[in-house]
Amino acid sequence: MSIDIFAPAHVLARRVAQGEANAEAVTEAFLGRIATLNPRLAAFTDITAARAREQARSIDKDRGAGRPLGPLAGAPFAAKNLFDIAGLPTRAGSMINRERAPATRDAVLVERLSAAGAVLLGGLNMGEYAYDFTGENAHDGACRNPHDPARMSGGSSSGSGSATAAGLSPITLGSDTNGSIRVPASLCGIFGLKPTYGRLPRTRSFPFCDSLDHLGPLARDVTDLALAYDLMQGPDAGDPACAQRTAEPTVLRLRDGIGGLRIGVAGGYFATDGMPEARAAVAQVAGALGAKRIIDIDGVPIARAAAFLITNAESSSFHLPRLRSRADDFDPETRDRFLAGALLPAGWYVQAQRARRWFHEEMMRHFAEVDLIVAPATPCVAPLIGQKSLEVRGETLPLRPSLGLFTQPISCVGLPVAAVPVQGAGLPIGVQLIAPPWREDLCLKAAFALQTMGVCRAADPALLPGLRHAGGSDDAAARPRPGTHANPVDRLTDPRAGWTSGSDNR
Template identity: 55%
Template sequence: MTMSALAIAAQVRDGSRTAASFLEETIARIEARDGDFNAFTELTLARARRDAADIDARRARGETLPPLAGVPFAVKNLFDIDQVVTTAGAKVNQGNPPADADAVLVARLKDAGAVLLGALNMDEHAYGFTTENTHYGAAHNPHDLTRIAGGSSGGSGAAVAGGLVPITLGSDTNGSIRVPASLCGVFGLKPTFGRLSRRGSFPFVGSLDHLGCFAGNVADLAAAYDAMQGPDPADHACAQRPAEAVSATVANGLKAGARVAVLGGYFHDWANAPAREAVRLAAEALGATTVVELPGAEQARAAAFIITGAEGGALHRQRLLTHYADYEPASRDRLVAGTLIPANWVVQAQRIRQKFYEEASRLLQDYDVLIAPATPVAATTIGAEWVTINGQKLPCRASMGLLTQPISCIGLPVCTAPLWPGIGEDPHLPLGVQLISGAWREADALAAARTLELAGISAVRDV
């Protein structure tokens, strides 16, 4: 595992290492190892060297350096990078003009001193859970190169798990941060819908898209999240709330008396034994002895599918008519089908979504954190078409989102923490848990993850 982001920044600030030396170390590591992982689709080395040199020059002038000074990071390739084409994993976008500015979150991390290394592999247009990209090739799980890294932010999860960079950015519409975090064994944060600006990112489903981050420990995750917070009037979905820094408040874990429960019912039934064991381990460490149900989860997942299909199809309809052959086979038929969804289905899906949100909000008045598995199974082999969950044979790609879709449908914040249940057919593979908190209460989810980290049961393992 690479050095933590905060340790890098501390050494750059105190002068014991330069940002340039950390950068060259990172470049060498990517060149040596990413051939196995296929996490990067674009390297921005000239820019990175300029940014690192600027950090070192600022220190030489005696300036106070920002909190992430010299920290290497990379972003899912649906984030705009100045002077780079934002492909969103798609051939059809390769002829687009380069972005003329960084995405807001990329710019905020740069302002915090972080050094961008490039763009990361993903499912085309973020429509998938496995990052088996036809154009760029599959992202490989660093813990077993025959396995998927999850999706659609698979490159982001693999880059952290493989020790290439300490922080990455991703997006989560139906589970695309939480699934790779679970399968790659890293920490991932999907904030409340509207918490972080989406300006400068390629959209998928406007009413469901979230942006967030991955890291190798909770402190780094919280620091990246803090650096990206703040209102953005130019993003209509971004809540105009002041930043609420969490780094200091989550450092010691959950406060005494925190109310934690396990989600049963749907979230138990659609998880195999290793995923249930991960939940049991987390519950034991967090002192959660109560099992509760969240009615309507199955219906909420169906609603998410309908909303995703309708909005995604509408977004791509015109280009599907003119460039159908350029779209990835794994997603283009679903996008076409989405254009045919009746309007009354979408209206009903939104009603179900609202009802499920109200159910979850009532439950989260009684509990600070809810625990659920993040994925029903560990990482499957690349190319697998089917997966068996509790005796039922199901399509592999769609089923990886069984447990994440209901939660992102209603926009609640979730921190995925990596665990290692060590049972079943794949004891060498990680499985994450979702730590779900109420809207705008990211600190509770992160504090729960920190408690698991302090207990020694949640950690990123070297590869």
């Protein structure tokens, strides 16, 4: 049975539903590919093979018995290792946490995708306690970029970016506090969605910074991204920050197009002078979307600084007992930032929360004029692992914080963003599509249009000999271009209707 390892998850699920492939064969193809490639990429930290095989067998049995299947039945997914996975300690990229008792129940978002039939393959590498943009980790090793393993995957959802790009899992889950979905999506050349703050419940995921933590999906295909997002929507009592909003499905509206949308390009702070790859990518996306208007947003450095302080203060306060008793067990790259953050004067933090409110109002004024804003996702393509500084506009800056230069001000005020990949002459780089609060549908529709036009696509990693073909059959020539399937959502009326989730606390 031929399994196209780079086929979108919804296509794999359709093949399973139609009996063209069985879930066990799909699962085995991906487990085989992980076994071959993960030692080179360090994308997975835990592989839940027994659980995956058991679920796949159950799906095949259900299909054989004529029972209804979930919208992602048989399609693989994996989760950043700050999501609880029943039976595993939630390590959150740290050494300290792996001494915790194994989780007794999956995180809500893992439950929701599993209930939709998606098969969990395991937990993914990440920067320690999510305080990272590089993908480097002192405990689990640097997560590598499948387009060039000498380079960073980006972080902190490093394994999510690397695994998705490498064809180890078509859908992954990540978290984004200051850019941790969008940075790896950009450096690894895939799609990522950071929903509106409060949209997806964080229940049973390990926190970083309560005021700014978001969860969301990464995928190689926009329909997969939208479908996974739709299936995870809905409030949960376990996350007080989660908005009490019913699900607002997007996947059936992807083909509505972008006609009539007022789209601007972020200027000023977001200008890409001296950043040739970012500049070219923004120009390509803006050109394809017909965006000509330049939006100069006031106060962006204030928003970035506010996000920095809020993150530093909240996360350090959260980790204070661990810093007191086990500072040496932290990754040194995160430890010293946490130690400094624990010492911040309260007034700095409070002022940052006031500034965040102010910048939100500024952004809302711009969204009275435009529906979507195009901005760069990262200032550069993937840097080399171990690189410590970055040239930005002729200035040498420390690399770690600078990778989040363009993402941090946006998550500061919780706006929904799709990161979309542009394949340049060499390595990929991402562009942000930023929408007003609760309008993820606009980000996703624009992303879908860009994918259909061929402007944005998740390119197969071709720089490593032998990497593309490991595992299943990579029949890329026979694969339709993303977004051009005859009807990519033909099984999906409303992805959440007519099928019952196993998550009981929605």
